[in-house]
Amino acid sequence: MKEILSKYFGPSTLVTAAFIGPGTVTVCTLAGVRSGYMLLWAILFSVIATVILQEMAARLGVVTRNGFGEAIRKELTKPLMRILAVVLVLGAIVIGNAAYEGGNISGAVLGFNELFFNEGLHINGIYISASPIIIGGIAFTLLFIGNPKVIERGLIGLVITMSVVFLTTAFVSRPDFQEILRGLLIPTASADQFLTVIALIGTTVVPYNLFLHASIVQKKYTNVDQLNDLRKENATAVILGGIISMSIIITSAATIFGNREVNSAADMAVQLEPLLGSWSGYFLGAGLFAAGISSAITAPLAAAYAAKGILGWEEGLKSGKFRAVWMSILFIGVLFSMFGINPVQVIQFAQVANGVLLPLIAFFLLYLVNKKSLMGDFTNSVIQNVLGAVIVIVTILISMRSLNSVFQFL
DSSP states (O other), rough: OOOHHHHSHHHHHHHHHHHHHHHHHHHHHHHHHHHTOOOOHHHHHHHHHHHHHHHEEEEEEHHHHHHHHHHHHOOOOOOHHHHHHHHHHHHHHHHHHHHHHHHHHHHHHHHHHSSSSOEEEEEEEEEEEEEEHHHHHHHHHHHHHHHHHHHHHHHHHHHHHHHHHHHHHHHTTOOHHHHHHHHHOOOOOGGGGGHHHHHHHHSSSSSHHHHHHHHHGTTTSSSSSGHHHHHHHHHHHHHHHHHHHHHHHHHHHHTTTOOOOEEEEHHHHHGHHHHHHHGGHHHHHHHHHHHHHHHHHHHHHHHHHHHHHHHHHHOOOTHHHHHHHHHHHHHHHHHHHSSOHHHHHHHHHHHHHHHHHHHHHHHHHHTTTHHHHHHGGGGHHHHHHHHHHHHHHHHHHHHHHHHHOOOOOO
């Protein structure tokens, strides 16, 4: 049993735990409430894209024994190209992770307020919520101590429990399986649904997870002979996460499609009532709180790892530079969520930002895993390159369409 768990659950499971956070619960719930089963195809595309891109990032880490950031810095030798890459990647990571952190904190706030209270202060007519400060303080303490593993495991356990409940509720709610198949296999979306599509992609194919995966995978996989095991483990973890995301859409579509706006954890908890009854609000609140805190720790750390790699810092995890990065991301995330902004809107914006930034990060990844001088005999195959190119092109087109629908660029 232990050998089976070790073979199919490893570093990739942490990646899945990172993207099954409050953003996933919120955006998938919104998709089900507003569009029914129609956008399930977006999750299916996202899962396929995540399996492909995370395998590339993990393979890069195993073959080169470097993180994604280190590889970018070392391989782009021309000064102009290196500076451009550093600016673009750091900009993408800082913007994406700051927005994502705002979503993490806001998701934890949704759960915290459902479980405890929603008190705040009025300063010069501006309402400032106290909950984000409490959440930020917890995340800061865990990050500063530098040993959050034990607490994270407990929080991830709560998230896994919540995921099991969503899977069970998806069957209990008696969904329309014909419509589920239609939503999975026929890609359709109206003009006002494209932002939700890019949010669904952004909550699954998380750019910072590519940096995180390339670094953490080196601890378990010490040589290239283990690449097949890595691929099995990666596919298992990501597909499991995709099934959980789909179950949330299915559950909300079957129980509350078109019936209400979602502005709080109580609104989202309605979908769990077929299984949990009056306890649904407390359960979802605990799950969102756990998911938010866990992700609020992971996102700043991933940004700091990316900065450390691409800027060539040699200092350890408790160095001033490393801490300055994660502190900045955490501080911005708290600011995003503390000034009375609707947390559901913050979370949705974070996923959209991730989806828009994804093509840039994916482009750099494709470039690196095709360099013979870097990857040797383990460069991408033709099929992997075709699939990678399709992912980049599709995400660019969806991002442009989403931005056009909001800002009327075209």
